Amino acid sequence: MYEQNVNNINFDVEQLETASGQSLYYIAWSIFRQHGFFEQFNIPEPIFLRWLKKVQHGYRGTNPYHNAVHASDVTHSMHFFVTRARIWSVLTPEEKLASIIAPIIHDYMHPGVNNAFLITTRDALTMRYNDLSVLENFHCASVLEFTQEEQYNLFVNMTVDQRKLVREMVISMVLATDMAAHFEWIGKFKNKMSGSGFNFENKADRKIMLNMAIKCADVNNPTKPLEQSKRWTELIMEEFFRQGDIERSRGIPISMFMNRETTDIPKCQIGFIDFIAQPLFDAWYSFMQEDIQILMDNIKGNKNYWKNKSEKVSFGPIKPTPSSTESLSNTAKASALAIPPGSNIQTSVSTQQITNTKSSDSLAR
Ligand code: AMP
Ligand code: ZN
Numbered sequence: 001m002y003e004q005n006v007n008n009i010n011f012d013v014e015q016l017e018t019a020s021g022q023s024l025y026y027i028a029w030s031i032f033r034q035h036g037f038f039e040q041f042n043i044p045e046p047i048f049l050r051w052l053k054k055v056q057h058g059y060r061g062t063n064p065y066h067n068a069v070h071a072s073d074v075t076h077s078m079h080f081f082v083t084r085a086r087i088w089s090v091l092t093p094e095e096k097l098a099s100i101i102a103p104i105i106h107d108y109m110h111p112g113v114n115n116a117f118l119i120t121t122r123d124a125l126t127m128r129y130n131d132l133s134v135l136e137n138f139h140c141a142s143v144l145e146f147t148q149e150e151q152y153n154l155f156v157n158m159t160v161d162q163r164k165l166v167r168e169m170v171i172s173m174v175l176a177t178d179m180a181a182h183f184e185w186i187g188k189f190k191n192k193m194s195g196s197g198f199n200f201e202n203k204a205d206r207k208i209m210l211n212m213a214i215k216c217a218d219v220n221n222p223t224k225p226l227e228q229s230k231r232w233t234e235l236i237m238e239e240f241f242r243q244g245d246i247e248r249s250r251g252i253p254i255s256m257f258m259n260r261e262t263t264d265i266p267k268c269q270i271g272f273i274d275f276i277a278q279p280l281f282d283a284w285y286s287f288m289q290e291d292i293q294i295l296m297d298n299i300k301g302n303k304n305y306w307k308n309k310s311e312k313v314s315f316g317p318i319k320p321t322p323s324s325t326e327s328l329s330n331t332a333k334a335s336a337l338a339i340p341p342g343s344n345i346q347t348s349v350s351t352q353q354i355t356n357t358k359s360s361d362s363l364a365r
Contacts, residue, residue: 006030009080009294012228013072023072024056025049028104031079037097042157051152055143058109064238066110071103073232077217078103084291087209090200094162098169099210103217105143106174110135113243115180120252133178140174169210176211177218182276185215186283193286209287216284222269222277222302223295229302237265266310273303 005011006027017023029052032038038045059068082088082099091099115134118126129137144167146152155163176185189212192198198205221232237257244258257268278299285296 006034006076006079007083009077010225011076013069013076014228014231017069017072022056022068024059024068024075024104025052027072027075028052028100031075031100035096035100037100040093041097041155041162043154044156047152047156048154051147051154052104054146054152055105055108058142059107060110060112063110063112064242065232065235066107066112066239071105071107073220074106074214074217075100075103077220078214081213081217081288081292082210084288086288086291087213090206091210092165092206094165095169095206095210098166098173099213101166102170102173102210102214105170106136106139106177106214106218108139108143110139112239113246114255115178116255117243117247121250133175133180136175136178140171144170169207172207173210173214176215179276182215182280185211186279189283190286193283198287212284212287216280219277219280220295222273223281223292223298224302225298226302226305229298230305233265233269237263237268264310266306269306270303270310273299273306278303 013023056068125134240258241260244254247254
């Protein structure tokens with residue numbers, strides 16, 4: 001039954017998770033079958049299923065948000081985006097395959113804390129990756145490394161060129177999920193849309209489009225129907241608060257929006273929508289048009305929900321806490337994106353915490 005629903009944009013992956021306990025496994029398998037990837041690339045199905053189980057188990061069930069259900073969700077959204085005719089018709093077979101592998105693996109072994117935290121605490125992963133897209137490099141390299149092993153090698157029957165192409169695209173998409181480059185990607189995409197336009201004969205242009213697609217799939221929670229959107233918000237805020245708890249206990253400054261005692265969730269969500277999600281989806285809409293109209297309507301509705309909540313709180317009898325003034329002043333905007341300290345981001349707004357949440361392996365186990 002879920003097999004037909006996987007193609008529906010409103011499909012609720014959490015329901016499948018509740019029913020099966022392994023939504024990533026079922027969604028990914030179903031998509032692979034649907035597009036004939038097994039036959040097309042001569043992928044031995046048992047190897048793929050072993051690989052998929054290993055990826056799924058690598059996601060930490062103890063993370064409220066960055067667990068295998070988030071990976072299912074991003075895979076489901078990405079599949080919806082890329083299978084719209086305007087995209088699917090211009091992709092090569094290798095890019096189609098890569099566009100599904102990338103979301104499946106994009107947060108593999110996420111530790112539940114973000115890049116900024118890893119850098120501040122000088123986590124071992126920051127040494128390995130020189131502070132650059134630490135988590136994204138970690139997620140991608142870890143999976144691609146074990147994929148070389150015979151028992152997990154789904155690329156076993158592909159040509160050298162096919163492997164190279166799939167690998168290149170997967171790496172590009174997973175690294176694009178680093179929010180530190182959020183505005184840069186929006187800028188690149190908008191330049192294409194307003195300048196000479198996309199030329200889908202060019203691999204570079206197809207790459208920009210796919211990177212934008214995975215970014216939208218990754219921060220899709222304000223585009224969900226209200227009840228689903230609230231649930232994802234609850235989960236991500238709890239994960240932020242757990243990072244804040246660790247920061248408090250270690251005596252390091254608590255990151256913005258991560259202090260469970262003071263954070264104003266409606267204001268945080270309004271900021272996230274205004275400065276991160278809306279500009280991203282506005283740019284995406286200029287390309288996707290009616291294919292994503294429903295998502296644009298949902299963002300509007302969800303923002304109104306948080307605005308109403310925020311107004312009720314402000315006019316109620318409760319004295320505003322210091323963080324209810326955590327509205328997005330410029331400094332707040334700058335820290336709302338979970339961007340590591342010292343990053344050189346050229347953007348009108350940079351949001352550190354809002355987009356912050358990847359971390360190392362030595363933590364949170
Ligand atoms: P990823 O860590 O790959 O899932 O990247 C997406 C990032 O966007 C997350 O780490 C969060 O920092 C941020 N994000 C996504 N949804 C929300 C939300 N509803 N509120 C605040 N931040 C969010
Ligand atoms: Zn993610």
